[in-house]
Amino acid sequence: MAEFKTEAPAEPTADSAGADIPISRKGKIWLMQSAGAALLIAGWAYFALPHFGSAQFFLDSLVFCVFGTYAFIAAYNARRETVTLEKKLRYSLIRRNMHLESMTTRDDLTHLFSRRHLFDRFERELQTAKASGRALSIVVIDLNGMEQINTSHGHEVGDRVLAAFGRFLADQARGSDVLARIDGDEFAVLMPDADERAAEAAVTRLLTALEKGQLFEEDDLSLKTTASIGKSGYPWEADSVDQIISSARDSMSAHKREQSALVAAAGGAPADADAG
Template sequence: MLLIALATLASLATIAVLFSVLRAVRVHEPPAPVTHVRHERRRAHPAARDAREAIALVGDALAATHNPRALVPLILEVVTEATGARGAQMLHGGVEVGWFGEAGGRTRPLTLDLASENSDSDTKLLLYPPARGFDVETQKLAEWVAAQAGIALENARLHEEVRRQATTDELTNLVNRRRFIEALETELERAKMFDSPLSVILADLDDFKRINDDHGHHGGDRVLKSFGQLLRAQVRDFDVAARLGGEEFAILLPQTTAEAAAVVAARTRDTLAASPMAVSDDATVRLSASFGIAESSPALTTDELLRRADDALYAAKRAGKNRYVVDATAGVS
């Protein structure tokens, strides 16, 4: 909550009067060529020489979003408009992360540091001057804009960190129960809309209490963390692996039948069986896990799908553990 408060206060410091500055700007990752010219030429705007006009322009633009990726094009456009520059370029660690207008060429740019007082980020803003160059007042304005942009970027980083903490399990770095349910609800709607399959796997480490009893909670935490890494390695980029709590985990598999999900569960079980888990720097244990699998259908709600996967999981436990069971209604034996 403290991070949220700090981020909100810092945001309010940059807000002035309303001015809309949302237009398409190219942002990309590759190293910068010598010269860039934007294909969609920006409309000619006079430089915002009046300080109040510039403050209004900058303040609203920087308050428009807390997404760091969305802030980059906004900063580039607004600083170009405010100073009358030909174009602007942003570098992070020496690598270009965005540009606007005409960036590059033979003209020496005005280089400004975007690091705020609370950040040591190596981010720089390069402004390419018009033919007449920048006068002293415009350079001061550019420095002020850069300072505000640095605050906004740090602000966005704080908001992103708060958002990540709210949706990520701290121990395993998998998504938490809250985020998993949100993703499941979204994917269920998508599956219904496109009539595509979707499956859920619930996984529970067998006899995990024994690990805590024999090796302490620190040893148990090491096992949970290792299993989280193992689980992540078994899924595709668009699948969602989560820790729901304790030793219970889940995998959301869009565009996947129960039969295909069973292959994932079997592979995960076999990989776990072949992977000793460290409980200390000089001790390892071998573990097994049980898995329950359920496939969606148009009539199923989120709770019903999870209940079916949970019933299948406990059927696997009752059958002797270290196995997977597919919900019988999925039509897979």
Template sequence: MTHNRRKKTMKGTRNSIDDQRLSGETHGCGSHTDPCEKVRCELEEVREEIAHLRRTLHRIQQIARLGYWKASLKENELFWSDVIYDIFGVAPETFTPSIRAFKAMVHPEDLESVEAGMWRAQETGSHDVEHRIVRPDGEVRWVHELADYAPEGDEQILIGTVRDITEQKRLELRLRQLSRTDELTALFNRRYFMQRLVQELARYRRYDRPTSVVLFDFDYFKRINDTHGHPAGDQVLMSVGKLLREKLRTNDIPARLGGEEFALLLPETALEEAVGVAEKVRQLVLEQTFTSEEGHSFSTSITCGVSSFHGPEETVEAILHRADQNLYQGKRAGRNRVVADERNG
């Protein structure tokens, strides 16, 4: 009887194992011999790996501020990845992407170039444009779109990416400002002044619009440095820089040419009006009072030379030469004055 019970027990054990195999109750995919269960476990592992890759891809897109999109030009349909919603400052729950909705967020000044790029893509096969967007909160950001034109039957499909390049644009703007700005006075530097002077001469030759130039420097500036120290001299230069930025028109070009030498490029300004501007600047400088590090008060003055474009043979060299000659004529006549071209010149 003991032998028969042992047989029954062993048989019961085998039946229990078989039942577990059929019901899928064994622990760990690696221990299964059932093909269906093995496939199920492998599919689950693949799903987990895909989910992990998606999370990784999403994280990479967030770090790079890069999203991907697909647009149907024919159907006005647009798909956005999650990061693009963040770039545009909208929520997936409340915003439905479409080409019309996208265009409504493009900065009005950039919309024409964006639309031109989309239509050009149908000819060249690629879409590459940088533009601004205006988010619902009013913030303006820069984006860079890259896409391929991939027609599917009669569908007009663009597939591409969009990257937030706002910080890059801010850096570019800062570098551009540094390349054309005098560090001490925050005015334009000589290089930029000369570039703009050439441009204004070309405009004058084409449209015959009046343009004038004022050159000025400080009277006895070396005496300020020798008496009150170089920090006092820098204070004077910075002060006149601030004055010019505040008092001139936005389209005027005030520049520091070097040392204590300054220039004003005055578009749309005839000689008589330019003399008035120079006289105003001269008077404002004269009225200022400065204080040295030792507490001594002092003032200073400037002498200005003014000249205007005139005649079809006008050159940059000629107008600068005339303004310079007028300035030194003022120096010889006693300083602290404005000297201009002869009115009939």
């Protein structure tokens, strides 16, 4: 089963609060601490030294030691809390950016990749395949009967059918496959390092799995769907993304015509989805 997981950055901890403070900031902090220590020593010299050897000297020195210790502890804790807060804000910004990126790369309904991400990834994978001499395939799938489902059962049920098909694809895919919804009821599976034989095996696997079971079962509603599937790839069909996609869609259209011809020969209406 293909996984679609985005790892979030690890939560910042207080123990590592100062680990990534820029050197220039560390220098400023050190200067401020040094200045504070100098002022404390100067104050002690001004108030305590004139009474050297007396009880007043001991008392003033004790007061300055306690005050200095408290000041340094308070300054250290304040810096620690400030740096930790900055790290948490940075972490929140990273998470937000990841969420925004996910919104542009994922399809909200099926949680598969978006059309834009698929084509960006396709370009990169094709360049890699050409450079390494490996094959690359894509399978394009049109889920049949969605118009009838939307008309008969409503668009909410239609959306749940599409989401169910997204899960179905994830169950059938290899871990390295890139799954995407590229149009309303059109999906694609990008298969790195897969030749024509592997693409044909993937098509057969998908059609067999669809034929065996109900794609959507909820309450008293059960829907069985069919799909028209086409395949293409590099180098066995074309050598550019546009040509490969066009070839795969032509293959898908040919499969759809074959399905319609079989239904017509059997004397039935060209219905692609059955409800039970």
